[in-house]
Amino acid sequence: MSKLAIDGGIPVRSEQDSSPTHNFGEDDIKVISQVIKSGVLLKVPAGPEVAAFQDEYSKRYGIKYGVMVNSGTSAMHTCIGALNPDPGDEIITTAWTSGGSIIGILLQNCVPIFADIDETMCLDPAEVESKITSRTKAILVVNLMGNIANVRELRKIADKHGIYLIEDCCQSHFSEDNGVTAGSLADIAGVSFGGKHLNLGGGxxxxxNNTELWDRARLFIDAALPRKTTSLDGQPYANYFLAPNYKVNEIMGAMGRVQLTKVDGYVDSKIRSANNIIEGLSDCKEITPQMVRPGVKHTYWGLRFTLDTEALNCTANEYAEAISAEGIPCAGPYLGTPEHGPLYKNPFLAEPNLYGNSRFPLDYNRETPIDYRKINNSFGENFMSKGIGFSMKPFFTEEYVGQIIEANKKVISSFKQKGN
Ligand SMILES: Cc1ncc(COP(=O)(O)O)c(C=O)c1O
Structure with missing residues (x-):
């Protein structure tokens, strides 16, 4: 058995992979310079490039309307703002996601209620239904890593209880469930262009598909000003409700249109590499890939596995460090360890650090304020603490994919033997 690199042995790979994450080229530069030369950087409610990108992007999903904003966090905030919830309304969601999924809930003075996840690493529908109360306004499901949650079941639950379904597709551009694109079954969905499959460095x-939500979303991202083609068109100039400015400039729209022509290539390549890695490790029972439900096309923004840490005699972080030492960057549990991992353990919720020294909105119209220190999504905490992951890039070579498999096999066999 060869000695692990972490113990001074020769690494599987001597140099870090330096392949690019995206193909940015002359075509991007050309459209950006055209926008700058045109002198039109911003138009309201949307300039020609932003409007065209909104149209082209939403068409790719088979969804009627797209509204471009300056980040995924603002997209998710706008999803909440479009519903116009009352303070203290509850939104059921997952704790294993970026803070950007839920910050908008709190900024609208609503409260996130955390339901547990299942092996897909996304919300468990039964858990969600058990959390519904008279104050539930919506379910916010996150399609983690490019996977798709059981959104069909969540749609049924939302309809049964007369509440909204919001989908966070920030990590799941163009993922599909039996031919239906991520985001299509929700009332409203959000996407990020900050380092995702389609990457504009932000946005x-x-x-x-809902015309009223579309209208309110367009007003919400533009300080509720009476712009042409919105329902406030023709009203005197004024701010009609409390809303931020999340608009984007034309450069982002123009670059989005170019990147949209390349994104299929990125996605196909990542899926191919991920499937080859999963296949190559299929005889290692100590490492199990994120569960993908039948008929789901996972687009592998990230490739995550769960370890049998008992059989391997290690923690997920120890495993990740050993793989990284082999020259293959590997991350430990998503969002950190159980002590810091799920969002409800982050200081902004646990202390809480929301609005000054108050507990607002966690105590709004409630006899007992919500206390996130008492939350325990036990399945998720245990399951996600055993997770490791690889960032996926579209230009991985076959050699590199083979080395990812080799490094895992080397570490698995060594760790198993150490325990004997
Ligand atoms: C699932 C999810 N939601 C929301 C966001 C926030 O997106 P952004 O970073 O563009 O604000 C992210 C970003 O990583 C994310 O992964």
């Missing part, structure tokens, strides 16, 4: 999009 995001709201997607919806």
């Amino acid at each position: 995001g999009m709201i997607l919806t």
Whole structure:
């Protein structure tokens, strides 16, 4: 058995992979310079490039309307703002996601209620239904890593209880469930362009088939000003409700249109590499890939596995460090360890650090304020603490994919033997 690199042995790979994450080229530069030369950087409610990108992007999802904004966090905030909830309304969601999924809930003075996840690493529908109360306004499901949650079941639950379904597709551009694109079953969905499959170095999009939500989303991202083509068109100039400015400039729209022509290539390549890695490790029972439900096309923004840490005699972080030492960057549990991992353990919720020294909105119209220190999504905490992951890039070579498999096999066999 060869000695692990972490113990001074020869690494599987001597140099870090330096392949690019995206193909940015002359075509991007050309459209950006055209925008700058045009002198039109911003138009309201949307300039020609932003409007065209909104249209082209939402068409790719088979969704009627797209509204471009300056980040995924603002897209998710706008999804909440479009519903116009009352303070203290509850939104059921997952604790294993970026803070950007839920910050908008709190900024609208609503409260996130955390339901547990299942092996897909996304919300468990039964858990969600058990959390519904008279104050539940919506379910916010996050399609983690490019996977798709059981959104069909969540749609049924939302309809049964007369509440909204919001989908966070920030990590799941173009993922599909039996031919239906991520985001399509929700009332309103959000996407991020900050380092995701389609990457503009920032930016995001709201997607919806609902004309009223589309209208309110467009007003919400533009300080509720009476712009042409919105329902406030023709009203005197004024701010009509409390809303931020999340608009984007034309450069982002123009670059989005170019990147949209390349994104299929990125996605196909990542899926191919991920499937080859999963296949190559299929005989290692100590490492199990994120569960993908039948008929789901996972687009592998990230490739995550769960370890049998008992059989391997290690923690997920120890495993990740050993793989990284082999020259293959590997991350430990998503969002950190159980002590810091799920969002409800982050200081902004646990202390809480929300609005000054108050507990607002966690105590709004409630006899007992919500106390996130008492939350325990036990399945998720245990399951996600055993997770490791690899960032996926579209230009991985076959050699590199083979080395990812080799490094895992080397570490698995060594760790198993150490325990004997
Ligand atoms: C699931 C999810 N939601 C929301 C966001 C926030 O997106 P952004 O970073 O563009 O604000 C992210 C970003 O990583 C994310 O992964």
